[in-house]
Amino acid sequence: MEYTMHEERIQSARAVAYRALCLGAILQRGELEIQFQSPTDYTQPADGRRHVKSKLHDLNDQLLQWIEDEKLLTHLIDSERNLLEKPLGSWRERTVTALSWRVESLGVMLWSLRYLDAIPAFDTQFEPYDVLNPLDVMTPSIDFIWRANLRPARSLLLMRDRAEAWNWRARATELERLGIQPPDGVTFREIIHMTAEKARNKGNVPYLIDGDFPAFDMPFSELTDEQYAVVSNIAYERYSALSWLCELTAEWESIRIDR
Incomplete structure (x- = not known):
């Protein structure tokens, strides 16, 4: 297949980097939802349970602040923005499950930016840690964006x-x-x-x-x-x-x- 006529239609490295960061934010919020909605451990003291919930709320607030500080709001699509604005613990189970598969989309983005060496076989999932680690969510993203370099x-x-x-x-x-x-x-x-x-x-x-x-x-x-x-x-x-x-x-x- 000849690709010359289509090469100009590839997204820019900067656009791909921002899309990766947005996917990372959604996946990070999904992880907080899973922890927040996990069955209550009644063997734990009530104060301990309240502390865990409070900590998760703090982490969600930090995530939202990170998104604002890194100027990601304009790069989020409407459905992502709406989900992030929902109160912690309000995502439906099927939403959490569906969005957990975004790990595969994020893995592709990071492979395209040369942060991952290969894409696994199509019967093998990306490991969440492998795809979230390069983003280092909650820390300044300027280095990630400036180092963005697409494969051919x-x-x-x-x-x-x-x-x-x-x-x-x-x-x-x-x-x-x-x-x-x-x-x-x-x-x-x-x-x-x-x-x-x-x-x-x-x-x-x-x-x-x-x-x-x-x-x-x-x-x-x-x-x-x-x-x-x-x-x-x-x-x-x-x-x-x-x-x-x-x-x-x-x-x-x-x-x-x-x-």
């Missing part, structure tokens, strides 16, 4: 193609499970096999298992519901992030990817 456009576009292939495979399974039929004269198995062969030839998958994408040491078609959820969420978040990275005019909130 070709590397970003190739990784976007890889993520697109995995997102397509996850979407194909969803359509198949919904009972949606492919065009007459072809089966889902045949479509998947042909697409998997193309993905291997392009280097988007390292090898095939039974003519299918490999995940958890088995063909994609044999994944359990839990394994499928992991791979599909990883693929969606990484493809969303890479689609934004490779489209200069795109707003983060406007990215719409089939999943």
